[in-house]
Amino acid sequence: MATLQQQQQRRDRIRLALLLTPGLLWLLLFFALPLVIIFIYSFMTNDALGRVVYEPTLNNYVTIFTQSLYVNAYWRSIWTSVLTTVICLLIGYPLAVFIARSPQQWRMPLLMLILIPFWTNFLVRIYAWQIILANNGIINGLLEIIGIGRLPLLNNEGATLVGLIYGELPFMVLPLYAAIDRFDFTLMEAAADLGANKVQAFLRIMLPMTMPGIVAGSVLVFIPTLGQFVVSELLGGAKVDYLGNLIQRLFLRANPINWPLGSAMAVLMMLVLLVLIMMYFRVTSEEER
Amino acid sequence: MSDSIAIELRDVVKRFGDVIAVDHVNLQIRDGEFFSLLGPSGCGKTSTLRMIAGFELPTAGSILIHGREMGITPPHLRPVNTVFQSYALFPHMTVAQNVAFGLEMRKKPKDEIARQVKEALELVRLSGLEERRPRQLSGGQQQRVALARALVNHPEVLLLDEPLGALDQKLRKEMQLELKSLQARVGITFVFVTHDQEEALTMSDRIAVMNKGKLLQVGTPTEIYERPNCRFVADFIGETNFIDGVVIGRDGNYTVLETPEGLRFRGLATRPLSDGTAVTYSIRPEKVRLLAPNGELPPNGLAGTVMTVNYIGSDTRITVRINDRRTIDIWEQNTRSTLDRDEYWQPGEAAVIVCPPDNALVLSE
Ligand SMILES: Nc1ncnc2c1ncn2[C@@H]1O[C@H](COP(=O)(O)OP(=O)(O)OP(=O)(O)O)[C@@H](O)[C@H]1O
Ligand SMILES: [Mg+2]
Numbered sequence: 001m002a003t004l005q006q007q008q009q010r011r012d013r014i015r016l017a018l019l020l021t022p023g024l025l026w027l028l029l030f031f032a033l034p035l036v037i038i039f040i041y042s043f044m045t046n047d048a049l050g051r052v053v054y055e056p057t058l059n060n061y062v063t064i065f066t067q068s069l070y071v072n073a074y075w076r077s078i079w080t081s082v083l084t085t086v087i088c089l090l091i092g093y094p095l096a097v098f099i100a101r102s103p104q105q106w107r108m109p110l111l112m113l114i115l116i117p118f119w120t121n122f123l124v125r126i127y128a129w130q131i132i133l134a135n136n137g138i139i140n141g142l143l144e145i146i147g148i149g150r151l152p153l154l155n156n157e158g159a160t161l162v163g164l165i166y167g168e169l170p171f172m173v174l175p176l177y178a179a180i181d182r183f184d185f186t187l188m189e190a191a192a193d194l195g196a197n198k199v200q201a202f203l204r205i206m207l208p209m210t211m212p213g214i215v216a217g218s219v220l221v222f223i224p225t226l227g228q229f230v231v232s233e234l235l236g237g238a239k240v241d242y243l244g245n246l247i248q249r250l251f252l253r254a255n256p257i258n259w260p261l262g263s264a265m266a267v268l269m270m271l272v273l274l275v276l277i278m279m280y281f282r283v284t285s286e287e288e289r
Numbered sequence: 290m291s292d293s294i295a296i297e298l299r300d301v302v303k304r305f306g307d308v309i310a311v312d313h314v315n316l317q318i319r320d321g322e323f324f325s326l327l328g329p330s331g332c333g334k335t336s337t338l339r340m341i342a343g344f345e346l347p348t349a350g351s352i353l354i355h356g357r358e359m360g361i362t363p364p365h366l367r368p369v370n371t372v373f374q375s376y377a378l379f380p381h382m383t384v385a386q387n388v389a390f391g392l393e394m395r396k397k398p399k400d401e402i403a404r405q406v407k408e409a410l411e412l413v414r415l416s417g418l419e420e421r422r423p424r425q426l427s428g429g430q431q432q433r434v435a436l437a438r439a440l441v442n443h444p445e446v447l448l449l450d451e452p453l454g455a456l457d458q459k460l461r462k463e464m465q466l467e468l469k470s471l472q473a474r475v476g477i478t479f480v481f482v483t484h485d486q487e488e489a490l491t492m493s494d495r496i497a498v499m500n501k502g503k504l505l506q507v508g509t510p511t512e513i514y515e516r517p518n519c520r521f522v523a524d525f526i527g528e529t530n531f532i533d534g535v536v537i538g539r540d541g542n543y544t545v546l547e548t549p550e551g552l553r554f555r556g557l558a559t560r561p562l563s564d565g566t567a568v569t570y571s572i573r574p575e576k577v578r579l580l581a582p583n584g585e586l587p588p589n590g591l592a593g594t595v596m597t598v599n600y601i602g603s604d605t606r607i608t609v610r611i612n613d614r615r616t617i618d619i620w621e622q623n624t625r626s627t628l629d630r631d632e633y634w635q636p637g638e639a640a641v642i643v644c645p646p647d648n649a650l651v652l653s654e
Contacts, residue, residue, distance in 0.1 A: 184375075184377070186373060186375060186377045187377055187379060189344055189364065189371075189373075189377070190371070190373060190377035190378075190379070191379075191390070192343075192344075192363065192364040192365045193342060193344075193364050193365070193369075193370055193371045193439075194365075194370065194390050194391035194394055194438065194439075194442065195365045195391050195394035195395055195442070196365055196390075196394045197363075197365055200394060204390070205379060208381050209379075209380070209381055
């Protein structure tokens with residue numbers, strides 16, 4: 001005979017299962033299944049018409065590792081994502097500290113200011129950046145007036161970076177703000193009281209204690225940046241290939257389209273993400289110790 | 290106790306916008322002293338302490354630590370350590386790491402740090418908890434870690450901002466004694482902030498009473514309790530009977546005052562008062578004596594009627610009405626251990642109260 005406690009535990013488990021089933025089914029159908037399909041496709045062959053031929057091969061992976069077009073795209077995307085993440089962190093941290101240290105009644109308005117751009121469509125905002133950076137755009141107009149002359153601001157990797165940082169910054173600031181807002185600044189006084197200067201107090205106390213925010217923000221910025229293709233197309237002028245652009249092209253526009261190769265690229269991208277993020281967690285959790 | 294001065298405040302003012310948190314405070318704290326800053330909430334105790342620690346700078350005036358003018362010296366370069374009211378332990382570090390922090394900042398060698406941390410934890414009786422995190426400790430244990438973390442640096446002065454405020458009554462009493470004996474052992478000057486007068490009386494060598502940013506009186510617990518220099522101090526420390534009146538003359542050592550209804554009281558004045566000065570007569574309930582009437586009034590005696598009798602174990606608290614607008618509180622120690630309360634004072638009974646003038650004060654303002 002089950003005890004009352006066991007009975008209750010059983011009932012709780014059944015309820016939990018009922019609550020979770022729809023969500024699990026959804027994930028299985030629309031998340032896990034496509035992943036499996038992509039994984040399988042990545043080992044298939046392509047025919048001249050762009051159709052998937054069910055003939056197992058490792059050629060797709062070989063191509064990616066041997067042709068500089070693909071290798072470079074990986075490096076370029078990783079490097080750009082790292083740069084975007086680091087710059088977002090360097091801008092976002094002081095910004096989050098500033099907001100968290102503002103008088104209570106200012107914090108929400110300031111956070112709203114950061115969020116307001118999200119009320120418009122991302123593409124519209126990126127087009128706005130085109131207008132700002134274009135040869136006959138706002139900045140160049142100003143540069144002309146003050147006599148510096150027009151500079152090629154649009155359609156290069158710098159423009160891509162600017163757009164990425166602009167787009168991702170809120171995803172860095174919000175988790176950082178959450179972490180810093182929870183941080184008790186008395187601890188900084190305690191550190192100073194014990195002989196730590198500002199830098200030491202920051203490195204030993206505030207940095208490790210706000211690390212969850214840093215990790216969350218960095219991951220939130222890094223992941224979408226690695227696979228992005230819109231910004232590099234619209235602001236970078238599609239002059240160089242980023243991972244996202246290549247994958248998008250292989251799936252939609254190449255002649256012939258090549259889903260197996262695109263799938264292999266996507267699978268490798270996920271692997272890269274997994275490895276990088278695990279390394280990142282390892283490093284940051286060590287710092288915390 | 291040596292007579293050299295550990296901390297000196299010279300005419301210190303601290304303003305926050307329109308608020309004057311600390312108002313022209315002059316104060317000398319001696320080396321090795323257990324010194325308390327006592328006052329009601331918002332009177333400027335924390336502000337004073339924070340200025341000594343260097344977290345705030347005085348709006349005017351100067352602060353000296355062992356004769357050295359502190360000026361704008363930042364907190365990490367001042368020879369003082371603080372025990373915060375919230376303890377402010379570093380939650381991501383173990384107890385040992387917390388205690389080691391100050392020594393690491395001073396770049397002490399590793400083995401010496403280990404030795405001193407061990408000693409400090411022994412001092413506060415926390416050996417064995419080195420590897421715990423602060424959140425795994427009870428309030429009293431956290432309090433001790435905060436203490437060890439500060440003391441391990443051998444500061445010239447230890448500043449404590451209501452360190453016992455978060456503890457329950459019993460633990461608080463225990464820690465009071467422990468803190469006091471710890472201070473005696475390490476010989477470091479303690480500046481202790483509290484709004485609990487009993488705590489200040491038990492622990493301190495000297496007490497400074499503050500109100501509204503002003504320093505009202507500095508003295509030993511006995512001086513503060515027995516000879517408060519103003520109405521506020523008499524009221525804030527312990528309980529007392531206040532009777533307002535005006536000075537009508539002197540009688541030997543005593544100053545005589547008269548109430549509007551013509552009663553006369555005699556007591557000690559802390560400063561010479563001219564006739565006609567409005568004053569407050571103050572006598573502590575335990576100093577008033579209660580007698581059975583026997584026909585004539587003794588010197589300093591007044592006839593009255595017992596109103597209430599409250600037995601509270603160690604004392605009996607009696608209220609006596611002396612006329613239709615005045616009552617006097619009297620505390621009698623229950624030295625005559627008797628279970629038969631019928632033997633004792635009864636409400637409605639006639640009685641005579643005696644106010645010995647040596648234990649009564651005449652306070653101006
Ligand atoms: N940072 C600040 N900004 C504005 N006003 C302040 C600030 N710190 C203190 N005050 C004001 O200064 C006065 C004294 O404050 P303080 O904290 O020194 O009091 P306290 O004696 O420690 O009180 P408590 O017993 O409540 O801790 C109060 O009126 C307080 O509101
Ligand atoms: Mg305070």
